[in-house]
Amino acid sequence: MGFPEGFLWGGATAANQCEGGFDEGGRGLANVDVAPVGPDRAAVVTGERKMFAFDDEHFYPAKGAIDMYHRYREDIALFAEMGFTCYRLSIAWTRIFPNGDELEPNEEGLAYYEDLFRCCREHNIEPLVTITHFDCPMHLIEEYGGWRNRKMIEFYERLCRVLFTRYKGLVRYWLTFNEINMILHAPFMGAGICFEPGEDHDAIKYQAAHHELVASALATKIAHEVDPENKVGCMLASGSVYPRTCSPDDVWAAMEYARENYFFIDVQARGAYPPYALKRLERKGVMPKMERGDEEILAAHTVDFVSFSYYNTRCVSTDPAEQVEGNLFMGARNPYLEETQWGWPIDPKGFRTTINEIYDRYQKPLFVVENGLGAVDEPDENGYVEDDYRIDYLRAHIEQMRLAVEEDGVPLMGYTMWGPIDLVSAGTGEMKKRYGFIYVDRDNLGNGTLARSRKKSFAWYKKVIASNGEDLA
Numbered sequence: 001m002g003f004p005e006g007f008l009w010g011g012a013t014a015a016n017q018c019e020g021g022f023d024e025g026g027r028g029l030a031n032v033d034v035a036p037v038g039p040d041r042a043a044v045v046t047g048e049r050k051m052f053a054f055d056d057e058h059f060y061p062a063k064g065a066i067d068m069y070h071r072y073r074e075d076i077a078l079f080a081e082m083g084f085t086c087y088r089l090s091i092a093w094t095r096i097f098p099n100g101d102e103l104e105p106n107e108e109g110l111a112y113y114e115d116l117f118r119c120c121r122e123h124n125i126e127p128l129v130t131i132t133h134f135d136c137p138m139h140l141i142e143e144y145g146g147w148r149n150r151k152m153i154e155f156y157e158r159l160c161r162v163l164f165t166r167y168k169g170l171v172r173y174w175l176t177f178n179e180i181n182m183i184l185h186a187p188f189m190g191a192g193i194c195f196e197p198g199e200d201h202d203a204i205k206y207q208a209a210h211h212e213l214v215a216s217a218l219a220t221k222i223a224h225e226v227d228p229e230n231k232v233g234c235m236l237a238s239g240s241v242y243p244r245t246c247s248p249d250d251v252w253a254a255m256e257y258a259r260e261n262y263f264f265i266d267v268q269a270r271g272a273y274p275p276y277a278l279k280r281l282e283r284k285g286v287m288p289k290m291e292r293g294d295e296e297i298l299a300a301h302t303v304d305f306v307s308f309s310y311y312n313t314r315c316v317s318t319d320p321a322e323q324v325e326g327n328l329f330m331g332a333r334n335p336y337l338e339e340t341q342w343g344w345p346i347d348p349k350g351f352r353t354t355i356n357e358i359y360d361r362y363q364k365p366l367f368v369v370e371n372g373l374g375a376v377d378e379p380d381e382n383g384y385v386e387d388d389y390r391i392d393y394l395r396a397h398i399e400q401m402r403l404a405v406e407e408d409g410v411p412l413m414g415y416t417m418w419g420p421i422d423l424v425s426a427g428t429g430e431m432k433k434r435y436g437f438i439y440v441d442r443d444n445l446g447n448g449t450l451a452r453s454r455k456k457s458f459a460w461y462k463k464v465i466a467s468n469g470e471d472l473a
C-alpha cells in the first residue's frame, strides 16, 4: 500500500536560481542573468522592458545565487543525508554553448555537469535533468530574437544531442522545457522573447510555442535514438482551474483557461494540436507558421511521461470585480483557501484533484517535479529554523498525493519538492522567499556568508523518505 517500491523522492532546483558563477568556466550570458530583483523584474521577465545587460541601479541575484557552482558536492551530500533518491536540476545552456550557436560545445561546462552527475550517482541519487529551465543564451536573443525564430530549433537540437551523448548511462530522465506554458505569462523568462512596440504578442508567443513544441519532439526523438533507456517528459505549471461560481459562464471561462495551459501538454503528450486550439488560433488570427513535416514530428515523438509543478489551484470568474493578480496567473480570489505570505492560495486537496485531472487527460505516468512553500524564515544564531509551517504544508500535500496513488490508482513516478536548499525566487528574484530544508545565509541584496544549515524540516523530510511516505508526523 501507499507509494510503490522505487518511488523517487527528492528535490528540484534550476541552474540560474542556485549556481551563480555566471562568468566562470567559459559560461556565456543568459536571459535569466539580467533579470533584477525588485519592482522592475516583472517588466523584464514578461518581455515588456528590454534589459539585455547589467546596469548599476539594479541587483542581479542570478550572478552569484547561492554559489552552488562551487558547492555542489557539499550540497548534494546534504541531499543524500536526507535520503534523496532523486535530484532534479537544470543545465545552464550557456555553460555548454556560451553563445548558443557554436558548432562545438564548451568542454569545461560538459565536464562540470559530468562531475555533478557522478557525484549524484555516488550517493545513489538519480538525476532528473531539465534541459531548459527559464534559460536562453543572450546571444540567441540579440541575434535571433529568441524562440520567435525557427533557427532556435536547430540550436536546441544540437544542445540536446551533445547532452544525450555525453551523459549516456549517467542520466536517464530528461525534461525538455520547464513549465512550457509559462511562455504565455513570462515570455522573456520562458522563451527569450522581448516585444517591440506594436507587435501582436499572441502571434509571437504562439509562434515561439510552436518552435518549442517541435524542438521538444525532436529532443524526444534524439533521446530515444541515442539511448532507448532514456525517458523524456514534458513539464506543465499545473493547478486545476475552479470556476468562482457554478454559473455556466464561469464554468466555461474556467475550461477555456485550463485549456490555454493544457494546450502545450496536449501536443507533447498526444502528438497534435487539439481542435479547440486550432480553432482558437485561427479565430484570433495568430495561427503559427508550420513547416512541412512538423505535424509528423509532433505525432511521432510524444513524451514518455508527464511532469508538472503544483503550488496552487486557480480560480476564474467572469465578473470584473472579482479579478486579482496572484503570481503570474490572473484570476479571482478563492474564499475557501488560506494564502501564503506571497499571496499564493494553499490547496492540498486541489493537489489530488490536479493529479487526477492530468492523469485522466493523458494516461501516462506522472511525475511531480515541484511543490513547496515559499516563506520568510527566522534562523537562530546557529542558522536553525523552526519551520513547522513548511512541514505542515508539505505534509498536507504529500498526504493528498498518497491518496491519488493509493485510492485513485494514479501511476506516479516520484516527487521532487521545489528548492530543497534555499535559492533565488524565479518570480520575484528574492532570497527571502525560502523553500528549503537547508537554510542559506544570504539576503535579497547578496549579503551573507552563504553558510548552509539544517532547518527543522530537514529531519522531518528524512523520516518521510525513510518510511517511503508513510510517516508524515
Ligand code: P53
Pocket: 014, 017, 178, 179, 237, 309, 311, 327, 328, 370, 374, 418, 424, 425, 426, 427, 428, 433
Ligand atoms: P517562485 C510562478 C512564477 C514564476 C515561476 O516560484 C513559477 C511560478 C509557479 O507556477 O514556476 C516555478 O520562485 C518554477 C521555479 C520557481 C517556482 O515555481 O517565484 O519552475 O523556477 O522557483 C517557485 O516562488
